[in-house]
Amino acid sequence: MALRDNPFGELKVPLALTAAVALLVAVVVAIAILLSDRRETLKEEAYGVTRQVGDAVAAPVSGVVAAPGRWGGQGLDALRGYFFAVSENRRLKAELKEARQWRDVALALRDTNDRYHALLGLKTEPPIPMVAARTVSDSRGPFANSRLANAGKEKNVEPGNPVMSENGLVGRIIGVTKGASRILLLTDVASRTPVMIDRTNARAILTGDGGPNPRLEYLRGKEPVRQGDRVLTSGDGGVLPRGLPVGVAVKGLDGRWRVVLASDTAPIDFVQILLFKDFTQLSASAKAELDRMDPLPPSEGAATITAQTPPPAPAPAPPFPKPAAATPLGAQARPPAAGRPAGQTAAKPAASKPAQRKPAPSTPAAAPAAAPAPAPAEAEIPH
Incomplete structure (x- = not known):
């Protein structure tokens, strides 16, 4: 149809x-x-x-x-991932390479930041002013070991100032100019540093010989050092402060005691220069620290002085005046002896003047001792 x-x-x-x-x-x-x-x-x-x-x-x-x-949408994503997998793989590889580079930079920055924190946290007791610097050149040879730092006269650096890294003592300043200073390392043959063994307090001289581990010389005493003893600066001669870490004592292949320097555990690029002159500087800084302390309030200061000061001793009472000497018994009148004539009587002794009582003096030292009254002599009896 x-x-x-x-x-x-x-x-x-x-x-x-x-x-x-x-x-x-x-x-x-x-x-x-x-x-x-x-x-x-x-x-x-x-x-x-x-x-x-x-x-x-x-x-x-x-x-x-x-x-x-x-x-x-899910189907389109699957088709896109299938047909564009190669380009996506290339893009991810490029991102991974860039991320690895940033990771290396981040690790380096973290290490530098940790070293900065350690260097800025370096403290001495008593406190010593410090100047941060960075080593810009290295002079090495069979006998000479020195560094050049980018801090000089403009920062009050002087020859003889000790130099430390975040781990320990590096050396001392031997030359200063504007904007730069030269550091003589502990390993240089001209380096002589007074040190001590922390365990026994034994003194020694750390002598550089051009090698990585300087020698310990002029040791005295019975077994003054053992393997692994900590070595510190002794402060003898006032050249360096006392107690700066130097390293650890070890026995060398030649049979001599040597020191593995603590500063060798990290590169010597960031340092602190201690503006140390002599021990009078430390006493002056300690006095300035005491002067900066807040004084005690008047009430607390008075209470402290009262608690520390003993009460004064009571003044001795003035001595009483001595009484007048009594008349001896022999000076009294005797009765007439038997067989004597009635007209003959014993002569009366001379009457002695009563001692005048003087007022007591105001001070004990001025009170003279009352002299005793002289005893009257007896009258001779005629026979």
Whole structure:
């Protein structure tokens, strides 16, 4: 049967009816959307039912509609990764190479930062002013070992100042000019440093011989040093401060005691120059430190002085004046002896003047001792 012979071919839908049905459907959908999207309503129960129905219908429909788009995106990503794998691999390799370079730079910076922290944290007791510097050149030879630092007279550096790294003593300054100073290392043949053994307090002279491990000479005592003893500066002669770390004592192949320097554990590029002159500088700095201390409040200072000062001893009482001496018994009048004439009687002794009592003096030292009254002599009796 041909299409034109179809009985429904002549069926025509009225345009007005079609427009009315479409308008009705649109109105119903709009009302449903408005009811489901409202935030406030007077009829909460109706609002809740319509919202629930709308959500229940929209959830599966939205999932079904969005599934093809999601699957299509995943497929495109898979195709892109398959066809562009080579270019992606090249890009990742370039990023990895650059990241390795940055890693090396970060490790170097971290090491430098750690050394800066260690160098700036270097402290001496008592405190000594320091100047940070960097070695800019190295002079090596069979006998000479020295370095050139970028700090000089403008920073008050003087010949004889000790130089330290973050690990230990490096040497001392032997020459200074503006903007530079020369460091004589401990390994130089001209280097002589007074040191001591930390365990036994034995003194020695650290002598450089051009090698990496200087010798310990002029050791005295019975077993003054052992393998692994710490070696410090002794401060003898006032050349260097006492107690700076130097290294560890070891027995050399030639049978002599040598020192493995502590400064050899890291490159000698960042150093601290100690502005040390003599021990009077340390005493002056200690006095200045005491002067900077806050004084005690008046009440606390008075209480401290009162607690430390003993009470004064009581003044001795003035002595009483001595009483006058009593008249001796022999000086009293005697009765007439038997057989004597009645007219003869013993002569009376001379009456002695009573001692005058003087007022007591105000001070014990000025009080004179009262002299005793002289005893009267007895009268001779004639026979």
